[in-house]
Amino acid sequence: MKSFSVSVKSQLAADTQKSRIKTCCAFSLIYGIMSFSRSKEGRLFLKTTNAEIEKLFSETCAFLNSKKKFFHETKNGELSVNADFIKYSTFAEYKNFLFRCPHCAEYYMKGMFLSHATLINPQNSYRLEFVFDNGDGASTVSSVLSSMGIDAKYGIRNSKHVLYIKESTKIEDFLALIGANNAAFTLINEQIRKELRNNANRATNCDSANISKSVNASKKYISVINELKKSGDFELLTDQLKEAAEKRIEFEELNFSDLGKKFDPPISKSGVYHRLERIVAFYDKIKKDKQ
Secondary structure, eight states: OOOHHHHHHHHHHHHHHHSOOOHHHHHHHHHHHHTTOEEETTEEEEEOOOHHHHHHHHHHHHHHHHTTOOOOOEETTEEOOOSSEEEEEOSGGGGGGSSOSTTHHHHHHHHHHHHHEEEOOTTTOOOEEEEESSHHHHHHHHHHHHHTTOOOEEEEETTEEEEEEOOHHHHHHHHHHTTOHHHHHHHHHHHHHHHHHHHHHHHHHHHHHHHHHHHHHHHHHHHHHHHHHHHTGGGGSOHHHHHHHHHHHHTTTOOHHHHHTTSSSOOOHHHHHHHHHHHHHHHHHHHHHHO
């Protein structure tokens, strides 16, 4: 089963294949894919097992070659692409073609995302990170992201240079900018789901706390009522206070407001409170007189 990050990349690469792209944006896309990749003997290597990224790379190279502005190693006039490693010459001669239009930066970051980024499943946590072998990659990408209004944090992990974003809204903005709209909506929906769940949990906890508070408060009155019954003094209460006492014992978990609705006719919250307090005052007087 594909990881969330791989699935998003596959969808993004497939969608990009179907879209019309300007020559300058195509250069920026390829430059983003290949920049800061492994190098050996003057050539860049990108290891990939993602068929959609490989196909996008191949088709974009073919498109650029048709414009007579893209030079690469060929075999029998065909584009040379390997399933495990994609070879491409150095980009030094192509830098002048980069960022010619307002969309070039987006395509550069799209390529950078496809080759250097990992997106954590939002069900687990919010995190987008770019990993490089040296600090140049992190510095360059940080600058491009800043120009797009997105700030990223920098750190080193296992000798790798990591640029990362943990805020869900910033990750959503980035995904929307590079055209990964489905992934952006997934993050938004997950955030909504978590907020609804948290609100439900807070409401449940609040209800539980209120019930617990009501029960603890009612214990004071129930204790007094039971003492009055035990001593036989309960019968000295008025019918109104007896009713309040019996309702308090019967509905121990209810607060004063809800308890008042159990009377016929219903009485107010303050009415319940004052009746119960009169019972306590009566108990205190009886106790004092007996001493």
